[in-house]
Amino acid sequence: MLGLMQDWPLLCHKIIDYAAAQHGSREIVSRSVEGPITRTTYAEIHMRSKKVAQALEADGFGLGDRVATLGWNTARHMEAWYGIMGVGGVYHTLNPRLFPEQIAWIMNHAEDKAIFTDLSFVPIVEAIADKVPSLRKIIVLTDDAHMPKESKLDLVSYESWIQGYDGDFAWKEFDENTACGMCYTSGTTGDPKGVLYSHRSNVLHALISAQPDALGMSSNETIMPVVPMFHANAWGIAHSAPMVGAKIVNPGGQMDGASIYELLDTEKVTFTAAVPTVWLMLLGYLEETGKMLPHLKRVVIGGSACPRAMTEKFQDVYGVDVVHAWGMTEMSPLGSLGSIKPVYQSLTGSEKLDLQEKQGYAPFGVEMKITDDENVEHPWDSKTFGRLKVRGPAVADAYYGGAGAEQFDDEKWFDTGDVAHINEHGYMQITDRAKDVIKSGGEWISTIDLENLAVGHPDIQEAAVIGIVHPKWDERPLLICICKEGKTPSKEEILAFMDGKIAKWWMPDDVAFVNEIPHTATGKIQKTELRKQFAEYVLPTA
Ligand code: ADP
DSSP, rough: OOOOSSSOOOOHHHHHHHHHHHHTTTTEEEOOTTEEEEEEHHHHHHHHHHHHHHHHHHTTTOOEEEEEEOOOOOHHHHHHHHHHHHTTEEEOOOOOTHHHHHHHHHHHTTTTOEEEGGGGGGHHHHHHHHGOOTEEEESSSGGGGGSOOOSSEEEEEHHHHHHHHOOOOOOOOOOTTTTEEEEEESSSSSOEEEEEEEEHHHHHHHHHHTTTTTTEEEEEEEEEEOOOOTTTTTTHHHHHHHHHOOOOEEOOOOOOOHHHHHHHHHHTOOOEEHHHHHHHHHHHHHHHTTTSSSSEEEEEEOOSSSOOHHHHHHIIITEEEEEEEEEEEGGGSEEEEEEOOGGGGGGOOOHHHHHHHOOBBOTTEEEEEEOOOTOBBBOSSSOOOOOEEEEEOOHHHHHBBBTTTTGGGOOOOEOOOOOOOEESSSSSEEEEEETOEEEEEEEEEEOHHHHHHHTTSSEEEEEEEEEEEEEEEEEEEEEEEEEEETTTOHHHHHOOOOOTTOGGSSSOOOEEEEEEEOBOOSSOOOOHHHHHHHHOOOTTOO
């Protein structure tokens, strides 16, 4: 027997309809690519996204068409997304930090037919447009006055392109499982793989992530998604913020400490989210200037492990709660969040920080397990680590085009490629990427634990640990560090600091000091590159 309730399809454009109806005057503030801070509202964004839909339709784009976006977080970028989704198209976010050849490869794989690009990325589009035969429209997210004076391409400014339309457009109707968004994983091994979101998965992800114990969204919050829209949907904030009517503050392309601080302060941001590297810059700026964060209540940190020292500084010095989160492009992206359950509410000081070093627990809608290589499930005992597997309504079921099929099993469990343990209360802790974990004498050493510990040393700016071949133990850890400006700690001092805080056999065999640690386009330490750089390295213990 079927229920007698309405079959109200979960479609993303209903989110912006809702925001306009219930929170129409709520502001969206953006640091524009042209320079000035711009202000708009959900009502305006709604109206203009309908104009985008009209213009797309007039140009012959519709159901199933992939439309790329190459832009920072701005109101125009949001309008483009909702307009694309509203005609049944698929917004395809491109990461401008990738090499142009990689962007062209991804666009060809997705067969993008049109692109919205920020003014600052026009040179990238110029470099690759003739390598992407499917591309037939290039819209620059600016007005006529700021358009490049000359270009070998046929460009149109966003403002002039939508100008002739009145916004009187009925969103297209289709099944909620229709594709609406696309994002390629960075592909540190092999080619990038396309994740294809559906309207249903995005709406459910927004509902799930908005909950109080997840991102804690509300119309009373002012949210700054520093995490870019091209990095796994800005962790879903471009959907969840309008769903609750929160004010959004978009940082555009300026993520240095001073620029981020300026917006946090002038716009009285209450909640923000980004990867640790962004927060390193902000904390450095605050330390230099002695400024404080009186308005900010909560910061969500994820994308890579949040160092303990960072959590401590935010909480103890600036009075800002840290929520450590884990996720993946394949999970829309949120997989777990470190909100504090009742059993842990009484924790303080270093015990609380121990808990916050974990990546948190899965919200409703994410099932999680850890297994050995033979798929035998491990207990939740907070020590046995294994392969982390997940499933849920906002988790990928396959990659676009069928790549990586071995990561999905018959029961829909997706192998994340992360190695983790889970404690008795469901709190998961990532100990490594499966390909980064150090295998020493048949036992595993977590490089993330070692890195977190090393950056707790007051003279260390950033740390990375890789396995170096060892004649007796197969692999042993090498700690690679960047020191803070003007600091020159010795190897012995660093090791003495770590000694006693981890198992003896986890201690790095050596410490190397460098001026730079390579990062991926999404701000993660690029261990493949480090392994290449240190390929010939011989440990003193070898
Ligand atoms: P990209 O490689 O394009 O950045 P994702 O953002 O999807 O792709 O990266 C997901 C991966 O990032 C996870 O599988 C995990 O290895 C890592 N990651 C994300 N959040 C955390 C975290 N809080 N701690 C440790 N690793 C994390």
